[in-house]
Amino acid sequence: MKIVIVYHSITGTTAQLAETVAAGCRSVAAAEPQLIRIEGVDIQQGRYKNSAVLEVIDHSDAVIFGSPTFMGSVSAQFKAFADATAGDHWVEQLWADKIAAGFTVGTGYCGDTLHCLHYLQILAAQHGMLWTGLDLAGAGDVKAPNRLGAQAGLIARAVDSAIEAPDLETAFYLGQRVARIVSRLRRSGL
């Protein structure tokens, strides 16, 4: 079960979430997470040029998208990656039926981070992917997983450029949940 975690990070907080999501995937038997960091060097004249990354995703069972929230949406680098999927990948719906999920981080208590997560959901929908949110109620306990109460995916809040324990627990859980769902679908022959 190949699960790609494709993300962009500048100061490292999204990267920390990505690594923890991968650890959550690894906790499920036969899950093989692969981390792919979107690198600015792959963006030339505004266009993301690394076709090898898209090919890795072609051969995956699930994709977990991660971006910091920048001005209420994904970072420009993540968007350049997303725009690079608008050719054959979109036209021929090459990623249709893959499981998808997403995560973001901001410094605001709200920070319009849900809008970033919604963008990731729309990206997955444009590719005909099947979105997996969180089955964690997030009942307002600030020390519990999903403390910010987002069920569309993981929203974390960075404090002094670090991710706090409840958000890391949520990241682990998200990775585990995606891997479990892929595993269950495989067992049922879908």
Ligand SMILES: Cc1cc2nc3c(=O)[nH]c(=O)nc-3n(C[C@H](O)[C@H](O)[C@H](O)COP(=O)(O)O)c2cc1C
């Ligand atoms: C250009 C820019 C725009 C940002 N916009 C937002 C925002 O709209 N909402 C928010 O909560 N945080 C915002 N932030 C804070 C980042 O999301 C936060 O620092 C995040 O942890 C950065 O992720 P990284 O460590 O993976 O690079 C912004 C930061 C930058 C540099």
